[in-house]
Amino acid sequence: MKYFFDLSTTARWSGHAVGIVRVERELARRAALIDPDIAFCIYVPHENAFHRLRPDIVDDILSGRLGVEFGPGPPPPLAAVPDSLRFRVREAVLALPRLYQILQRLKGRSFTLDEIAAVKRDEAARRAAPVPSPVAAKRTIQEASAGRIDLSSKVTIISGGLDWEYKDLRAIYDLKQVHKFRYAAVVYDLIPQIFPHYVVPSYVGLLKDYFGELFWTADICMCISECTRRDMIKYCSDNGVPQPRSAAFPLGCDIPDEPAQLGALPAQLAGKRYALFVSTIEPRKNHRTLYAAWARCIEQGLIDPDRCRLVFVGRTGWATGDLLQEIENNPATESTILRLSGVSDSELNALYRGAAFGLFPSFYEGYGLPLAEMLNHGKACISSRSGSLEEVGGSFVEYVDPLDTIAWSSQLARYFNDEAACADLESRVAASYRPVTWDDAASLFFERLKALA
Amino acid sequence: MPRILSLSTYPIVKPVHGGQRRINAFADQLRANGWEFHYASVFEAPHYPKALTSPNDIPLHYIGAEWRDIPLIGDLQSGVFAATSAHAYDHFLTIVRSTKPDVIQLEQPFLWPLIKALRDNGEIQDVPIIYSSQNWEAPLKYDMLLKSGVKESDARKVQDYIVGLESELVAASIATVAVSASDAEHYRALGQCPPVFVVPNGVSRPVQPSAQDEAAVAEIFGEEKYLFFVGSAYPPNIEGFQNLVLKKGLFFRPPRKSLAICGGVSHGIFNSPQYQAHIHANSRRVQFFPDVSDGGLEALKRSAHAIILPIEFGGGSNLKTAEALASGKWVIATQVALRGFERFVGQPGVIVADTPDAFRAAIIRVLAEKPLKLSKAAAKLREVVYWDRGFQDSGYLEFVQSHAKHSQV
Numbered sequence: 001m002k003y004f005f006d007l008s009t010t011a012r013w014s015g016h017a018v019g020i021v022r023v024e025r026e027l028a029r030r031a032a033l034i035d036p037d038i039a040f041c042i043y044v045p046h047e048n049a050f051h052r053l054r055p056d057i058v059d060d061i062l063s064g065r066l067g068v069e070f071g072p073g074p075p076p077p078l079a080a081v082p083d084s085l086r087f088r089v090r091e092a093v094l095a096l097p098r099l100y101q102i103l104q105r106l107k108g109r110s111f112t113l114d115e116i117a118a119v120k121r122d123e124a125a126r127r128a129a130p131v132p133s134p135v136a137a138k139r140t141i142q143e144a145s146a147g148r149i150d151l152s153s154k155v156t157i158i159s160g161g162l163d164w165e166y167k168d169l170r171a172i173y174d175l176k177q178v179h180k181f182r183y184a185a186v187v188y189d190l191i192p193q194i195f196p197h198y199v200v201p202s203y204v205g206l207l208k209d210y211f212g213e214l215f216w217t218a219d220i221c222m223c224i225s226e227c228t229r230r231d232m233i234k235y236c237s238d239n240g241v242p243q244p245r246s247a248a249f250p251l252g253c254d255i256p257d258e259p260a261q262l263g264a265l266p267a268q269l270a271g272k273r274y275a276l277f278v279s280t281i282e283p284r285k286n287h288r289t290l291y292a293a294w295a296r297c298i299e300q301g302l303i304d305p306d307r308c309r310l311v312f313v314g315r316t317g318w319a320t321g322d323l324l325q326e327i328e329n330n331p332a333t334e335s336t337i338l339r340l341s342g343v344s345d346s347e348l349n350a351l352y353r354g355a356a357f358g359l360f361p362s363f364y365e366g367y368g369l370p371l372a373e374m375l376n377h378g379k380a381c382i383s384s385r386s387g388s389l390e391e392v393g394g395s396f397v398e399y400v401d402p403l404d405t406i407a408w409s410s411q412l413a414r415y416f417n418d419e420a421a422c423a424d425l426e427s428r429v430a431a432s433y434r435p436v437t438w439d440d441a442a443s444l445f446f447e448r449l450k451a452l453a
Numbered sequence: 454m455p456r457i458l459s460l461s462t463y464p465i466v467k468p469v470h471g472g473q474r475r476i477n478a479f480a481d482q483l484r485a486n487g488w489e490f491h492y493a494s495v496f497e498a499p500h501y502p503k504a505l506t507s508p509n510d511i512p513l514h515y516i517g518a519e520w521r522d523i524p525l526i527g528d529l530q531s532g533v534f535a536a537t538s539a540h541a542y543d544h545f546l547t548i549v550r551s552t553k554p555d556v557i558q559l560e561q562p563f564l565w566p567l568i569k570a571l572r573d574n575g576e577i578q579d580v581p582i583i584y585s586s587q588n589w590e591a592p593l594k595y596d597m598l599l600k601s602g603v604k605e606s607d608a609r610k611v612q613d614y615i616v617g618l619e620s621e622l623v624a625a626s627i628a629t630v631a632v633s634a635s636d637a638e639h640y641r642a643l644g645q646c647p648p649v650f651v652v653p654n655g656v657s658r659p660v661q662p663s664a665q666d667e668a669a670v671a672e673i674f675g676e677e678k679y680l681f682f683v684g685s686a687y688p689p690n691i692e693g694f695q696n697l698v699l700k701k702g703l704f705f706r707p708p709r710k711s712l713a714i715c716g717g718v719s720h721g722i723f724n725s726p727q728y729q730a731h732i733h734a735n736s737r738r739v740q741f742f743p744d745v746s747d748g749g750l751e752a753l754k755r756s757a758h759a760i761i762l763p764i765e766f767g768g769g770s771n772l773k774t775a776e777a778l779a780s781g782k783w784v785i786a787t788q789v790a791l792r793g794f795e796r797f798v799g800q801p802g803v804i805v806a807d808t809p810d811a812f813r814a815a816i817i818r819v820l821a822e823k824p825l826k827l828s829k830a831a832a833k834l835r836e837v838v839y840w841d842r843g844f845q846d847s848g849y850l851e852f853v854q855s856h857a858k859h860s861q862v
Binding site: 241 | 706731
């Protein structure tokens, strides 16, 4: 059997790798080390064909230095990045908020440290936005291709990317009918099928369509948790779809520090004790319960508002306008909740390291990577049991019902005030928690995939 | 040769809807039993072009003031029109005088005012009347008017009027013919009860499809198991399919043609939001046949794995239900669709499902089954749905025959 790992998503994506893009890249980076015979490919929609990637450009694609231009038209305009001396000086000064504040005052402008931090975050977020990077060179399909793959029953295509965006599964289904090759897909979750109300409305139809065709097309499904696998099996059973062969594998939770950057905590957290929730802000993640529990802690004096902070790390998603308006304008809490987005891997590592404990009140998860990352940093965590979270957190986490605001409030107060309780949970994590590295995850992925093939 | 004059509120030159087909079945069966069959109607002109009418059919011109503001009651207005418009009355009088019927059979109750007027004028005093019901009309009309936004008080007024018509007519008739056992019970319960015969809606024996028709089906569906649905553009057909089949998507089948949708219902389904929401996925699975020949329809039905009847409301007993049962295929139907065919509930290959989840589960289960093979007894039971068997079992023909002999004496 010849395996081709599909890089159709990575080849289009040259920004900061998060979520699915990170999974595709981390697995792909290790694929060739695990099995030198694994080759890489891209799917070209307008040809309905898989092309083998030239081996000499794969590393550049995986590192984000090189992309592939799929469309027949001209590339989209690239975001301009300032590269002037003035910009570099400004960046250097902005890294020192007090100095920036003084220099701005000399110019007659008044900024608070919070405002300066917000400017830094916004600029970082813009730089991290998933747009084609100006430094990433582009190759045409002809330049990137080592030729169309000769599809047959001896070929397995492994796909773990944003297939609902970049693939035509019906066309691939037809291709399979002719060439009888095998298709192995990574399944992240079935939330659009089970909880469509938790999905961005404009995506519900697209994702229903994707899953509707996926299980007719895929021979093998590699699920990122047993929970997702159970959801998949139930979906197939409920819908009369033959169940693909499937296995679960865990995701890696080690985040490499970027060598050139030393992660530092935001100035607002200096000398503070903070609880950390890493997640996009959207209804499914349940920031609402956490905010209400936090407000109760402050209003009832259960925690020290001068010392304790609640930190949300993640971009702002959809349907959270009212919540953010409350967070920003509630005088009881406004100075105690810090929102950060667009943080680098090194900054994220610093935030994990500095946290008193982690939080994860989500209503449903296909995996819950931030919980694993928090545990990997040896931290105590309070989490809901929803979806796969108990699978990830095991016996190392304090579990609370995601709808029980009072209980969240009590646990927040407990872990802020009772450092022994926090340390007790941390020592349990330190003693017995076995973090899954991306090396482990990739080994398990390919081992289990091959066993199914 | 005995003569029967049948009267109703639409022409039957080209039978399309269930009522037209039913009247044609009466014509066929009576003619086959030696009767001269005549037919006349008042019809609503916009619905029927001249080519679809006979000289015995007269268009509705007069709209009675009493009903002026209420839609969908052209049939009621037709009865008043036929009885009170000199032009219309003369039209029917001429027909009665020329055909000299031994029996007058009123299809639906709406032209009862005409019969009363003819009797009052001494024209047909000795001619026995048979009331042939196609539905228990009053509550059906009431529901239809309410759904169309008519005021409850007006809907109630219309319902009461029809109850009056039916009560008088049943009492004045020598027999009543009902479509279903439940309708028959209703007419018996009105009291003063002449015999009530049950002639369920049925179907004609199928035509043999041509080799060309069969090849066309094979070209589209190949060896794929497929579902078959036929219906007119009547809203219950479209809405039932939307709610019971489309609502949760058609992803229970692979992206290959596996659903044949035939007849006027096609346009409504294609244009529905549920279909359009996943148009690419749905179009891979659905093949529409909006204007298919009888031979083509029969070829599609014969090769289908199952016939679905996702009907949630609407009256009468559906001809397409009879056709589905007669096909000997798996049938997945709501209780509403099986009204008039209740005896088939629980029979081999007949699955009742009334909710979207149940209907979908039934489809998935049936598609996992082998093609249905009925025992001889079960196949014979399904033959009841043919018109000839329905008439034979009802006792209606013997009754009319014996009455004709009396009138000939």
